[in-house]
Amino acid sequence: MENNEDKKKSTNRRRFLKLGLLSSVTAVAGASVLSNFTEDIEEKKSSGEKVRLLTPDGKMVEVDAESINKYPHAHVNTEESRKGIPNKKFVMVIDLARCKNARKCVEGCQKGHQLDYNEEFMKVQLLQDNEEGSPYWFPKPCFHCDEPPCVTVCPTGATFKREDGIVLIDNDRCIGCKFCVTSCPYSARQFNWGHKEKFENKDIPYSPETSIPAAEGTVMKCDFCPDLLRQGKLPYCAKSCPMGVIYFGDKNEDIVTNGEETVRFSELIKERGGYRHLEHLGTKPNVYYLPAVNRQFPLERGFNVDEDIIERYKDVPYVKEMKKQGKI
Amino acid sequence: MDLENRKRELVKEFSPLLLKTSKLSKIWMVGLTAVILVGLYAFILQFMKGHIVTGMRDNVVWGVYIINFIFFVCLSYSGAFIGGVLHFVKTPWKNSVARIVEIITVLSLIIGPIFILLCIGRLDRLHYLFMYPRIQSPITWDIIAIITDLIGCFIYLYLTFIPDFAILRDHSEDMPKWRQKIYKYLAIGYQDTKSQRELLHKTTKTMSIMIIALAIVAYSVLAWIFSLTLQPGWNSSIFAPYFIIAGLYSGAAVIILSMYFIRKYLKLDFYIRKVHFTGAGVFLLIMSLLYGYFTFSEYFSRWFSHKTHDAKLLDTLFTRYFWEFILANYIGILIPIVILFFKKLRTIKSITFASIIAILGLWLNRYLIVVPTLETPYLPIQDTREEFVHYSATWVEWSLSFAGVAAFILFFMLLMKLVPIIPMSGIIDQEREQNRKNKKK
Numbered sequence: 001m002e003n004n005e006d007k008k009k010s011t012n013r014r015r016f017l018k019l020g021l022l023s024s025v026t027a028v029a030g031a032s033v034l035s036n037f038t039e040d041i042e043e044k045k046s047s048g049e050k051v052r053l054l055t056p057d058g059k060m061v062e063v064d065a066e067s068i069n070k071y072p073h074a075h076v077n078t079e080e081s082r083k084g085i086p087n088k089k090f091v092m093v094i095d096l097a098r099c100k101n102a103r104k105c106v107e108g109c110q111k112g113h114q115l116d117y118n119e120e121f122m123k124v125q126l127l128q129d130n131e132e133g134s135p136y137w138f139p140k141p142c143f144h145c146d147e148p149p150c151v152t153v154c155p156t157g158a159t160f161k162r163e164d165g166i167v168l169i170d171n172d173r174c175i176g177c178k179f180c181v182t183s184c185p186y187s188a189r190q191f192n193w194g195h196k197e198k199f200e201n202k203d204i205p206y207s208p209e210t211s212i213p214a215a216e217g218t219v220m221k222c223d224f225c226p227d228l229l230r231q232g233k234l235p236y237c238a239k240s241c242p243m244g245v246i247y248f249g250d251k252n253e254d255i256v257t258n259g260e261e262t263v264r265f266s267e268l269i270k271e272r273g274g275y276r277h278l279e280h281l282g283t284k285p286n287v288y289y290l291p292a293v294n295r296q297f298p299l300e301r302g303f304n305v306d307e308d309i310i311e312r313y314k315d316v317p318y319v320k321e322m323k324k325q326g327k328i
Numbered sequence: 329m330d331l332e333n334r335k336r337e338l339v340k341e342f343s344p345l346l347l348k349t350s351k352l353s354k355i356w357m358v359g360l361t362a363v364i365l366v367g368l369y370a371f372i373l374q375f376m377k378g379h380i381v382t383g384m385r386d387n388v389v390w391g392v393y394i395i396n397f398i399f400f401v402c403l404s405y406s407g408a409f410i411g412g413v414l415h416f417v418k419t420p421w422k423n424s425v426a427r428i429v430e431i432i433t434v435l436s437l438i439i440g441p442i443f444i445l446l447c448i449g450r451l452d453r454l455h456y457l458f459m460y461p462r463i464q465s466p467i468t469w470d471i472i473a474i475i476t477d478l479i480g481c482f483i484y485l486y487l488t489f490i491p492d493f494a495i496l497r498d499h500s501e502d503m504p505k506w507r508q509k510i511y512k513y514l515a516i517g518y519q520d521t522k523s524q525r526e527l528l529h530k531t532t533k534t535m536s537i538m539i540i541a542l543a544i545v546a547y548s549v550l551a552w553i554f555s556l557t558l559q560p561g562w563n564s565s566i567f568a569p570y571f572i573i574a575g576l577y578s579g580a581a582v583i584i585l586s587m588y589f590i591r592k593y594l595k596l597d598f599y600i601r602k603v604h605f606t607g608a609g610v611f612l613l614i615m616s617l618l619y620g621y622f623t624f625s626e627y628f629s630r631w632f633s634h635k636t637h638d639a640k641l642l643d644t645l646f647t648r649y650f651w652e653f654i655l656a657n658y659i660g661i662l663i664p665i666v667i668l669f670f671k672k673l674r675t676i677k678s679i680t681f682a683s684i685i686a687i688l689g690l691w692l693n694r695y696l697i698v699v700p701t702l703e704t705p706y707l708p709i710q711d712t713r714e715e716f717v718h719y720s721a722t723w724v725e726w727s728l729s730f731a732g733v734a735a736f737i738l739f740f741m742l743l744m745k746l747v748p749i750i751p752m753s754g755i756i757d758q759e760r761e762q763n764r765k766n767k768k769k
Contacts, residue, residue, distance in 0.1 A: 123712070125707060126710060149558060153557070155462055155468050156461070175456050176448050176453075178390060178447065178449070179467055181386070182702065185558040185707075186707055187386075187705045189386075191379070193385065194377060194378040216449070281706075311714065315710070
């Protein structure tokens with residue numbers, strides 16, 4: 001029933017878009033990105049609230065506010081997606097004290113980006129800063145650096161930095177030289193080594209903002225889900241995390257939210273000792289970390305996952321030690 | 329004029345090399361063609377199925393292909409460098425090796441870039457490099473450098489061929505019609521008059537200076553593809569000079585190896601003499617000392633300062649790649665030094681042996697620069713599927729690598745069928761010089 005309604009709405013929307021209103025829609029949706037973050041968590045029924053939009057030919061139209069946000073894949077063409085959402089500066093804060101490798105962020109991201117079980121834009125690493133320090137789980141998306149080495153080395157401009165801080169890939173432009181993969185110090189990029197059936201899925205037109213469908217012989221990575229941001233939603237990872245580990249927001253507005261609480265970005269960083277990983281490399285990431293102090297979960301909770309996932313950490317010194325003691 | 333007679337004599341002397349193909353070289357050609365065909369099949373497979381058929385995966389995204397690319401391209405640059413320098417050296421013996429060096433330069437510069445193309449996931453979009461060029465990418469620099477260098481070296485090679493083409497055109501009465509036509513066409517009306525000769529010498533001289541400069545620029549750009557990234561094993565300020573020295577090291581070794589085979593199978597003992605081997609051997613010795621010094625400096629500073637990520641890389645090199653490291657950076661450098669250092673040990677065979685060790689060692693050294701670095705990124709490789717962690721090349725990559733080497737040898741053999749490997753014009757020039765000196769006396 002609800003699905004049908006959605007469909008109807010999206011077809012309405014499509015017709016709406018066909019009228020050539022795309023640019024104004026995206027502009028308005030963009031403007032409302034953050035103000036909608038908090039309310040967005042629960043799926044809303046028709047709100048009754050109307051929003052007025054100006055069409056390119058100067059007519060004023062009124063649409064349901066809810067239908068703007070709900071539109072599943074507002075297609076943003078490549079040219080548009082190179083510009084970014086105006087007046088935004090997206091930022092992510094990851095609270096390491098709350099992460100227990102539940103992997104919901106990984107799964108949510110995989111579902112949202114139509115990734116296979118073995119493909120991850122978001123990886124969860126098990127790090128240990130020094131021998132005395134205790135190990136911690138470290139979710140690692142793309143850092144969307146302000147000085148992105150990947151963008152510098154790209155010979156065709158297939159990967160680019162937008163005004164809103166997001167680093168995206170246009171896989172229609174990518175020639176697959178992999179130079180960006182080798183130049184990223186955070187190993188954030190993946191390559192599509194062979195053909196997959198899902199690449200042929202032409203239901204949705206390709207947009208760098210959705211990264212769907214992926215293409216053989218090109219790179220892909222975490223994109224901060226700009227399609228969702230345009231709808232005022234949180235990225236898939238932030239939305240899926242049951243612990244509220246991942247805060248996302250706008251540096252310009254100085255607000256980040258994990259869906260449950262909305263806080264001032266600057267205060268959060270100041271009070272909790274926020275830092276950026278490998279700061280000394282000078283890449284100026286837009287992903288910040290809050291140190292793993294006063295943890296909510298013991299580290300071992302993170303091994304409550306499938307056997308083959310545990311296997312992925314077998315080279316970590318801590319895991320080796322634990323295995324020797326028979327604790328894992 | 330006796331020089332005209334001398335030219336006729338030389339053509340007579342060398343024409344069997346051009347016209348007759350021995351049974352052995354026929355077998356070689358068939359064998360090489362077969363290797364190339366297997367490589368071609370591997371390429372089609374890779375093109376159809378994607379890079380999934382190679383051993384490269386998300387962490388080690390560059391493998392044997394890029395190593396071959398560096399190897400061949402460095403070989404070419406060193407050929408250009410040595411060839412350019414040889415042009416200014418006034419010794420009678422340089423004539424016999426000059427053409428070998430120039431052919432190595434051009435052939436390796438044709439084969440090298442093929443390997444970088446093999447690294448590219450979407451060959452169908454190659455033209456995007458020119459449609460949407462971005463000048464700050466070192467890849468764009470490299471493309472510009474390689475194309476410029478290729479054109480420069482090709483012109484240089486051709487310039488040195490012209491007088492020989494002219495000699496062959498004038499004295500090829502006994503040769504088949506198509507050959508005469510080719511020589512006539514390629515000689516572009518060169519008549520060896522005084523003014524033409526001077527013009528050609530002047531142009532060749534300018535070109536040789538230019539290709540020396542080009543080679544240095546191109547070497548550096550190639551090194552920068554690695555050293556301008558942030559990766560622990562690559563981000564090194566000595567990479568550009570290191571690549572130059574390493575390239576000259578392998579270049580000298582490949583020249584010696586080619587001299588050996590050409591002398592042995594084409595029976596050119598009269599032209600390629602021991603003095604060539606000892607000369608090249610001493611050059612190889614100097615290069616091996618320099619190369620060893622650079623290699624030591626590179627690893628020593630990493631080891632001594634032991635920054636976390638450098639230390640991790642060295643740990644990988646000394647555990648997983650222990651034997652490769654010993655072979656590349658100890659055996660591959662010390663053995664040539666020992667053989668070439670002692671005068672008594674400098675025989676043609678031992679110098680050639682040292683060259684083979686040098687070539688293999690250098691290739692392995694390049695492997696150790698590329699693969700272990702990619703296997704030891706800043707963030708340890710975790711949370712990824714098992715088969716993505718380490719790299720090992722598949723048969724597709726190996727067969728394409730061997731196809732590259734085979735194509736190099738085959739093209740070399742074919743080019744030697746077009747012009748004599750010993751430049752006839754060089755011999756004539758020398759004798760002309762001699763005559764003039766005699767007259768003065």
